[in-house]
Amino acid sequence: MNLLEKILNIPTPVISLVLILTISVPMFYPLGLPITISPMVKATYDSIEQLPEGSVVLMDYGLTPASVAETGCGGRAMIHHMLSKGLKIIFIGGGVDSPMFVEKDVPPIAESLNKEYGTDWVHLGYYAGAETGRAALLADLSKIFPKDHRGNSLQDLELLKDINNYEGVSLIAVVTTGSDVLPMWIRQANTPYGIDIIGSVDGASFSIAVPYFPTQISGILNALRGGAEYEALMKRPGEAISGMDSISLSFLYVILLLVVTNVALFLKKDGGP
Amino acid sequence: MAIDMIEIIKVFFAFGILSFAFKSNPIQRLIESLYIGVTAGYLLITNFNTAYKNAILPLPQDPFLIIPIILGLLMYSRLSKKYSYLSNYSIAFITAIGIGLSTRTVIQSDIIKQFLNTAIPLFATNNALGTLGNITIVVTAISTIAYFTYSFEHKGSYGTLTKLGISLMMISFGASASNILLSRSARVITMLGYIYVPSGFYVVPIMIVLILISLYPEKIGLRKTD
Amino acid sequence: MITFIIGFFTILVYFIGLPSSVNQASNTLNSWATTIVALSIGFGTIVLVRTHAMRVIKRREGEWVYSIVIIIGVIIFPLMYLTIGPNSSLYKTFYQTVNATIGASIYGLVLFTLVGAMYRTFRARRLNGLLLLIASCIVMLQIAPIGEAIWSGFPILGQWIIDYPMVGAYRGIMIASAFGALAICFRTLLGYEGGHVSGGEG
Numbered sequence: 072m073n074l075l076e077k078i079l080n081i082p083t084p085v086i087s088l089v090l091i092l093t094i095s096v097p098m099f100y101p102l103g104l105p106i107t108i109s110p111m112v113k114a115t116y117d118s119i120e121q122l123p124e125g126s127v128v129l130m131d132y133g134l135t136p137a138s139v140a141e142t143g144c145g146g147r148a149m150i151h152h153m154l155s156k157g158l159k160i161i162f163i164g165g166g167v168d169s170p171m172f173v174e175k176d177v178p179p180i181a182e183s184l185n186k187e188y189g190t191d192w193v194h195l196g197y198y199a200g201a202e203t204g205r206a207a208l209l210a211d212l213s214k215i216f217p218k219d220h221r222g223n224s225l226q227d228l229e230l231l232k233d234i235n236n237y238e239g240v241s242l243i244a245v246v247t248t249g250s251d252v253l254p255m256w257i258r259q260a261n262t263p264y265g266i267d268i269i270g271s272v273d274g275a276s277f278s279i280a281v282p283y284f285p286t287q288i289s290g291i292l293n294a295l296r297g298g299a300e301y302e303a304l305m306k307r308p309g310e311a312i313s314g315m316d317s318i319s320l321s322f323l324y325v326i327l328l329l330v331v332t333n334v335a336l337f338l339k340k341d342g343g344p
Numbered sequence: 345m346a347i348d349m350i351e352i353i354k355v356f357f358a359f360g361i362l363s364f365a366f367k368s369n370p371i372q373r374l375i376e377s378l379y380i381g382v383t384a385g386y387l388l389i390t391n392f393n394t395a396y397k398n399a400i401l402p403l404p405q406d407p408f409l410i411i412p413i414i415l416g417l418l419m420y421s422r423l424s425k426k427y428s429y430l431s432n433y434s435i436a437f438i439t440a441i442g443i444g445l446s447t448r449t450v451i452q453s454d455i456i457k458q459f460l461n462t463a464i465p466l467f468a469t470n471n472a473l474g475t476l477g478n479i480t481i482v483v484t485a486i487s488t489i490a491y492f493t494y495s496f497e498h499k500g501s502y503g504t505l506t507k508l509g510i511s512l513m514m515i516s517f518g519a520s521a522s523n524i525l526l527s528r529s530a531r532v533i534t535m536l537g538y539i540y541v542p543s544g545f546y547v548v549p550i551m552i553v554l555i556l557i558s559l560y561p562e563k564i565g566l567r568k569t570d
Numbered sequence: 571m572i573t574f575i576i577g578f579f580t581i582l583v584y585f586i587g588l589p590s591s592v593n594q595a596s597n598t599l600n601s602w603a604t605t606i607v608a609l610s611i612g613f614g615t616i617v618l619v620r621t622h623a624m625r626v627i628k629r630r631e632g633e634w635v636y637s638i639v640i641i642i643g644v645i646i647f648p649l650m651y652l653t654i655g656p657n658s659s660l661y662k663t664f665y666q667t668v669n670a671t672i673g674a675s676i677y678g679l680v681l682f683t684l685v686g687a688m689y690r691t692f693r694a695r696r697l698n699g700l701l702l703l704i705a706s707c708i709v710m711l712q713i714a715p716i717g718e719a720i721w722s723g724f725p726i727l728g729q730w731i732i733d734y735p736m737v738g739a740y741r742g743i744m745i746a747s748a749f750g751a752l753a754i755c756f757r758t759l760l761g762y763e764g765g766h767v768s769g770g771e772g
Contacts, residue, residue, distance in 0.1 A: 081689070083682065083686040084365070084366045084367075086682070086685055086686055086689060087365045087366065087682040087685070087686070088366075090532075090681070090682065090685055091362075091365075091532075091536070094529065094532055094533060094536060095536055095540070098533075098536065098537075098540060099540075102715075102716070104715035104716055104718075104719055105715065105718075106715050107718060107725060109725075109729060110729075135673065135677075136669055136670040136671070136672075136673025136674045136677070137531050137534075137673055137674055137676075137677030137678070138531075139534055139670070139674060140530045140531065140533055140534040140537075141526075141527050141530035141531060141534075167386060167387050167390040167391070168669070168673075170390075171662065171665050171666070171670075174662070175662070175666070196394075197390055197394060198394070198604060199391055199394050199395075199604045199605075199607045199608035199611075200603055200604035200607045200608070201607075202442060202445050202446055203438075203441050203442060203445060203600055203603040203604055203607065204604045204607075206445045206600050207597065207600035207601040207603070207604055210597040210600065211597055211601070214398075214597070214598075214601040215398065215601060215604060217397055217398060217401065217402060218397065221657070248527075254453070254454070255446075257453050258445075258446060258449040258450060258453050258454075259445065259449070261453070262449040262452050262453045263449060263584070273527040274520075274522075274523030274524045274525070274526045274527030274528075275520070275523070275524050275527060277523050278516070278519070278520040278523060278736060278740055279740060279744075281732065281733075281736060281737050281740060282458060282461070282737050282740045282741040282744055283453075286457060286461055287453060287457060293523060293526070293713075294523070294526050294527045294530055295526060295527075295529075295530040295533075296526055296713050314530060314533050315714070315715050316715075317529070317533050318526060318529055318530075318713065318714050318715075319714040319715050319716035319717075320716070321529055322522075322525070322529075322710045322711070322713065322714040322716070322717075323714065323716055325525065325685060325688065325710065326707050326710055326711070328685075328689055329688065329689070329692050329703060329706075329707065330707070332689060332692075332693065333692075333693060333694050333703065336693050336694070336695075337694075350663065350667050353667055353671075354667060354671045357667075357668070357671045357672045357675060358671055358672075358674075358675045360675075361672060361675035361676055361678075361679065362675060362678075362679075364679055365679060365682045373636055374635075374636065374639055375672055376672075376676065377636040377637075377639040377640045377643070378639050378640075378643050378668065378672070379643070379668070379669070379672040379673065379676060380618075380640050380643065381639060381640040381641065381642060381643015381644045381646070382643040382644075382646055382647060382668055382669055383643075383669060383673070384614070384615045384618050384619075384640075384643070384644050385615070385643060385644040385645060385646055385647035385648055386647040386665070386669060387611055387614075387615065388611060388612050388615040388644070388647075388648060389647050389648045389651045391607075391608040391609070391611040391612070392608070392609070392611075392612060393651070393656075394604075394608045395605050395608040395609045398601070398604065398605050398608070399605040399609075408598075409602075409605070411602065412602035412603075412605040412606050412609075413605065413609070415602075415606045416605060416606040416607075416608070416609025416610055417609060419606070419609065419610040419613050420612070420613055420616070422613065423613075423616065423617075423620075433572060434606055434610065436572040436573045436576075437572060437576060437602075437603065437606065438603050438606055438607060438610075439573055439577075439758065440572060440573040440574075440575075440576035440577035440580065440759070441576060441577075441580060441599060441600060441603040442603070443573075443577050443580075443755045443758060443759060444576065444577045444578070444579070444580025444581045445580060445600070446751075446755070447577075447581055447751075447752060447755045447756075448580065448581045448584040448585065449584070450748050450751065450752065451748075451752070454744050454745065454747075454748035455745055455748050455749070458741050458744055458745050458748075459745065461741070462738075462741055473730065476734075477730060477733060477734035478734075480734040480735055480738060481734050481735075481737055481738040481741070482738070483738070484734075484735050484737075484738025484739050484741075484742060485738045485739075485741045485742040485745070486742070487742070488738065488739050488741075488742025488743055488746070489742045489745055489746050491742075492742070492743070492746035492747075493746070509742070510698060511697065511698055511701055512735055512738065512739055513739045513743075514698045514699075514701040514702045514705070515701050515702070515705040515731060515735045515736075515739075516705070516731075516735050516736040516738070516739035516740060517702060517705075517739075518701065518702040518703065518704070518705030518706035518707075518709065519705050519706070519709040519728075519731050519732055519735070519736045520736065521688065521692075521702075521706050522706050522709035522710045522712075522713060523709070523713070524684065525681075525684060525685070525688070525710065526713050528677075528678070528680050528681035528684050529681055531674060531677050531678035531680070531681065532678040532681045534674045534678065535674055535675045535678035538671055538674070538675070
């Protein structure tokens, strides 16, 4: 097999091994490359920034084990921004894993900002039914959440004293990896009630969400890149910014692999069968 | 040095799954089986708890909640060939609600507003890139819709329009592929984060040995069972 | 009939101003649907356990050991929930150690398949393949900070591709699929599509 044939038939384990190396090296030797802010991330930031103190945000914190880094970084940065601005957050979760991640991620952020459960943030828990559940909870929170995730009655929570449905919610923030989740929120919250929506979504969902920006979605964070830009905007570097170094090297590797393969293909065609 | 059992277990799981990138092996299959089982169990108990809190506990105050409870339990009639038709009532109910909720707003959100957002001025003032962009959006949207419209044969000038649509869609699918690659890379960063810990220094070599033994047991005199 | 009545009722309530009691009734039906979905999830778990129990009973070669592990896995969380409760630290630690770790790792494997697939399919044999490849490379260099370090034009080009061709294409796809979805939805409501119920007839 000549060199061109070898380039065109590299075994997948070899490709995988080099990929692992390119992702791993920056984890030990960071590159520290600067990150520029895109208009969509700036718009997300501004959507939160323009809300007056005391506004209520409904956050669908739909993290899964797979998306802890990719959408979770942006989600945690948004939570920090909202709480430090004095906004009140109602956490709900469309996925079964959501409650676990809310209870893991939010208390440390809230405690660092001296925010109190029940007054500044509440966790209502998981709701079943996807689009049906979203429509039902926007119409009547107490029907879907008779109690909060910690077993408290909704009447005992200061934050929910005057809120039982979509009225009083200024913004909906969605953290998700499901490509149909943002469109569902647009159909059930933005279209009928005109509530602004922002989201931290994975790469596949980003393509589907982009046509809705900026008229139906006020801002989108594109997976780890969006999270890194938000951390840069907040001036709080974290996992996302450090992860972008691995993304840089691995993407460079993939591009080189594709370019070399196509050059080899071109040369092979030129040289005959 | 204190032994962190939880860290060791995480390295075991993460490296076991990573080994599948090179060769499927019994240890990776065992870990996957464990994951399937615990996820199914977690899903079951979380949803049952939700149904218990929303319907069974408030039942004395709202007796009509017996209706969704019965409809939910009727789904299990699918386990019997003779009575599986009873589940049709539950499915019809859920389907009707789902269709009703999505249909009533999809016209506004996915059709009218998208048409309005596409009907933009073609020529952006003093901005060549913006003008090119606006023309691109309009042409791409129209040619993509033309491609997915099968009421007309894709021939002649209509065929040229659809071919243009395919080319423009290829550009967008390339962009989409990059975004998906970003997503998946972030997941590998999480996975490697579980492995690159102090315990990883000794757990990973042990795992490699265990995986090789499970793949080639005859090399050390054990009978191959898989 | 049930699909027709409830479906059209849900749609009409949105478009026609009706007394609040009627709107309440519609909201109640929505909340009932969430309860039905929550109760139905158990069906999948039962089928899973039944399938794997049969493999264990029949001692299916090379499979039954994994089936035992699956069945044991199914029992763990419900057992912990009923004995120590979901707010206990053991419950949360078990979730973070098992579900979170293995889940993150399994979904991470997709990257290797994806890169392998890109390596094999992103070969510019025709114009469309070349467009796919070039757009993909430019957007990758827009996403990765190293792209801007190589040339400051990559972020601008990449953002332009996202803001214009990608938006146009996905907008077109969205409009076309919305029309298709509407057609299927109305056919289902009117009983022409019966695939959602067993027997095939609406």
